[in-house]
Amino acid sequence: MPVSVNNKGHLSSVNTTPDVATEFVNHDEIDLGKLIRVIWRHKLVILSFAALVTVLTAMVMSSKTPIYVASASLLLEAEQNRVLQLDDVYGESTSAQEYYYSQLEIIRSRKVAEKVVDTLQLHKHPFFNQPREEQPSLKQTIVNLVNPQPPAPELSTQQKAMQKRDAIIGYVWGNMSASPVSKTQVVTISFESESPQLAATLANAIAQAYLDNHMDVNLDRIEKSAIWLNSSMSGLKQKLESAEERLALFQERESLVDVRGIKSLAAKELEELSGQLTRAQQAVDQSELISSLLQRNQAKDGVSLEFINSVPEIFNHPSVQNLQQQKLSIETKKQELGFVYGPKHPKMIAVNAELGKAQLNIDQQISRLINSLGTDTRQAKERVTQINQAIATAKAKFQRLTRIENQHRDLLQDVEMNRNLYEAFFSRLKETAQLEGFETSVGRVIDPATTPYSPSKPRKKLVVVLALMLSSMVGVACVLLMEALNSTIRSAEDVEQKLSQTLLGIIPLVKLNHQRDNGTVLQRLIKKSQQQDVTPLAANYYLQDKEQGFSEAVRTIRTSLQMLNIESQAKAIAVTSTLPGEGKTQLSSNLFYAIGQLQKTIIIDADMRRPSIGKNFAIDKSQPGLANYIAGTHELAQCIVQDNHNQMDIMVAGDMAPNPQELLSSARFKALITQLSESYDRIIIDTPPILAVSDAILIAGVSDALIYVVKAEDTKEQQVKAGFKRLRTSGVEVSGVVLNQVDMDKAQSYQAFDGYYDQYGYSS
Numbered sequence: 001m002p003v004s005v006n007n008k009g010h011l012s013s014v015n016t017t018p019d020v021a022t023e024f025v026n027h028d029e030i031d032l033g034k035l036i037r038v039i040w041r042h043k044l045v046i047l048s049f050a051a052l053v054t055v056l057t058a059m060v061m062s063s064k065t066p067i068y069v070a071s072a073s074l075l076l077e078a079e080q081n082r083v084l085q086l087d088d089v090y091g092e093s094t095s096a097q098e099y100y101y102s103q104l105e106i107i108r109s110r111k112v113a114e115k116v117v118d119t120l121q122l123h124k125h126p127f128f129n130q131p132r133e134e135q136p137s138l139k140q141t142i143v144n145l146v147n148p149q150p151p152a153p154e155l156s157t158q159q160k161a162m163q164k165r166d167a168i169i170g171y172v173w174g175n176m177s178a179s180p181v182s183k184t185q186v187v188t189i190s191f192e193s194e195s196p197q198l199a200a201t202l203a204n205a206i207a208q209a210y211l212d213n214h215m216d217v218n219l220d221r222i223e224k225s226a227i228w229l230n231s232s233m234s235g236l237k238q239k240l241e242s243a244e245e246r247l248a249l250f251q252e253r254e255s256l257v258d259v260r261g262i263k264s265l266a267a268k269e270l271e272e273l274s275g276q277l278t279r280a281q282q283a284v285d286q287s288e289l290i291s292s293l294l295q296r297n298q299a300k301d302g303v304s305l306e307f308i309n310s311v312p313e314i315f316n317h318p319s320v321q322n323l324q325q326q327k328l329s330i331e332t333k334k335q336e337l338g339f340v341y342g343p344k345h346p347k348m349i350a351v352n353a354e355l356g357k358a359q360l361n362i363d364q365q366i367s368r369l370i371n372s373l374g375t376d377t378r379q380a381k382e383r384v385t386q387i388n389q390a391i392a393t394a395k396a397k398f399q400r401l402t403r404i405e406n407q408h409r410d411l412l413q414d415v416e417m418n419r420n421l422y423e424a425f426f427s428r429l430k431e432t433a434q435l436e437g438f439e440t441s442v443g444r445v446i447d448p449a450t451t452p453y454s455p456s457k458p459r460k461k462l463v464v465v466l467a468l469m470l471s472s473m474v475g476v477a478c479v480l481l482m483e484a485l486n487s488t489i490r491s492a493e494d495v496e497q498k499l500s501q502t503l504l505g506i507i508p509l510v511k512l513n514h515q516r517d518n519g520t521v522l523q524r525l526i527k528k529s530q531q532q533d534v535t536p537l538a539a540n541y542y543l544q545d546k547e548q549g550f551s552e553a554v555r556t557i558r559t560s561l562q563m564l565n566i567e568s569q570a571k572a573i574a575v576t577s578t579l580p581g582e583g584k585t586q587l588s589s590n591l592f593y594a595i596g597q598l599q600k601t602i603i604i605d606a607d608m609r610r611p612s613i614g615k616n617f618a619i620d621k622s623q624p625g626l627a628n629y630i631a632g633t634h635e636l637a638q639c640i641v642q643d644n645h646n647q648m649d650i651m652v653a654g655d656m657a658p659n660p661q662e663l664l665s666s667a668r669f670k671a672l673i674t675q676l677s678e679s680y681d682r683i684i685i686d687t688p689p690i691l692a693v694s695d696a697i698l699i700a701g702v703s704d705a706l707i708y709v710v711k712a713e714d715t716k717e718q719q720v721k722a723g724f725k726r727l728r729t730s731g732v733e734v735s736g737v738v739l740n741q742v743d744m745d746k747a748q749s750y751q752a753f754d755g756y757y758d759q760y761g762y763s764s
Helices: 032-041 043-063 086-090 096-107 110-120 138-146 157-175 196-254 259-297 305-310 318-338 346-435 460-485 492-497 521-529 549-564 584-596 626-631 660-664 667-679 695-701 717-729
Strands: 003-005 011-013 068-076 176-180 186-193 443-447 503-508 572-577 601-605 649-651 682-686 705-711 736-742
Touching: 032 043, 032 460, 043 460, 068 096, 068 196, 096 110, 096 176, 096 186, 096 196, 110 157, 110 196, 157 176, 157 186, 157 196, 176 196, 186 196, 196 346, 196 443, 259 346, 318 346, 492 503, 492 736, 503 549, 549 584, 549 705, 549 736, 572 584, 572 667, 572 695, 584 601, 584 682, 584 705, 584 736, 626 660, 626 667, 660 695, 667 682, 695 717, 705 717
Parallel strands: 503 736, 572 682, 572 705, 601 649, 601 682, 705 736
Antiparallel strands: 003 011, 068 186, 068 443, 176 186
16 A cells, blocks of 8 residues: 655555545435445344334224224205295305305204204114213323312203213214215215114215205295295385375376476477577677777778778678669769760769769768667667576476476386385295295205125224334334434445545454343344443453454554555554544554564553553553653663563553653653664554543654544544544644444445455355
């Protein structure tokens, strides 16, 4: 295995083991193989839990009383021959779906249950008269213990009968059911009972009770409707007569024959007056306009010809036109004489005189017309006044006729409404009277219930099978959950993948004779499911191992160390762990024997706070050791003792030192390691746990290699990583990890141990 040298000259392994992640396509995906191995590893726990739950379920099911279910089919009629519709009585409009749902609730109602109990007289039925000892429930027992209640008073015979009736009604109501058949008008009525005969009887009785109840309700509704209609008829008749009397009095008072014709004449008269008023007002406006123009254009010598020509009423007047024609004739004559005679000729003078007289006549006629404009204006205004008075009189008449018409229409509507209501009630009363004795049905039984021959529940076999399946799934889920929550280091895969470290080897869990599994299967399962302390092995168990599994594991670690030292000799090898109790001292001791068989080796107990090397090798407590030598109280030869069995050198911790870190950081300790490296091929240094104190960091600083011991299925991943972080912060590299106390029986279910446990003879 390739090695590298860090900045302190320490040897560290280069992890050339293929990344375990390559075994998986993607860690985000589910590794089915891994899940199956986890389930297989805990198969006994899962099977035991499933078997226990299944047995308990079977016992409970065997004690259950069989329940029989009988069913009857009832067809609900879509159209019913009812005297009154639902919306007539209740003022509601119900759809077909709501109607069927309502009928279902009626079937399930307590009233139907009461009718069944009373009709069949179930209080006399043998089933309800069996002697029964009612045991109080657990809740009631606890309540009675906490708050004892005084004994109930003695009931009378009638009270007992009512109590029994209520109990039977509750039994019937609680055990009956009704469910619709999809896309049909059929309802299935079922009843559950311990008695198959009673179940069939009550299922049919419930269907019949529903039909009878519906018929009773309909007949009662018809009877109440008839009573209500009769009581309402007299009041409606009085209202109709009163409305007709008010209409007759009104017509007589107003002398009405045809109010609509009179109103039409009044409207036509009002329309004609409005037209006359418009024309008269136009005449007034025209006269006033001409007068105004005359006043503005009148000159000293009279009205100008230009103005007269601009006023059509004057210029186009017949008298003015005649005079204009006469003047035009004279002017024509003058023109003809002008061609023959001169201006002073008597004929010309006579013609001019005629022309002047003609013009005078025109002017006089225009003056007369102008003077008459004032009179016309006054007459036009008087005409407007007269027409306005006539219109006011017509409007008053029209408004009065409108009020009379409205009152007449209201009285007519009141009479019509009362007559229609009276006739409707009278017609419904006659229908009700005719159908009062006619019985209608809401449905009919199409398939009566028969006595069932086999119980419907509990379905014992199905429940037991479901219990087996569910308990197995729960067991698997619990195992997978425990596996997911388990953050300990359990396999070589965890060392290489989670810790990113090289695995030097694994030490199998050795069970001594007094630790062998015994007892019942359940006890063995409990032991396997719990983490238990393991009795420490002897320091020389490497030499005593008869099965060779433990010793072969230690030799594998020795070989891994030799491979680390191919390029540079790592003499001083420190052994540490994350926490106490992970087996680093046992590994140091047995590795000491394994390496000692090939090379000259010494083991040093550098754990001055909790020394254990001396105890493991049965060395006297007074033997001076590492602390004594560093403190200078003893010579090196005095601090080294030989093992009684193999004559191998051992340096115990020595006397308890108040300041172990000062001793381990001293130059004398470094010089000791250097001196021993010259005399020994290998130096095994047992150090304190890395998270407990900082002694291991100081020792690793003067060592050539560092072995990190992790107890399988005990030390958590976060704790180990915290130890590695402390070492890296101090510039110390871990040479490799030893996974200690691995249960090889379980390890066979870990794929990552393939190739490891086969070496130690644990393969199947």
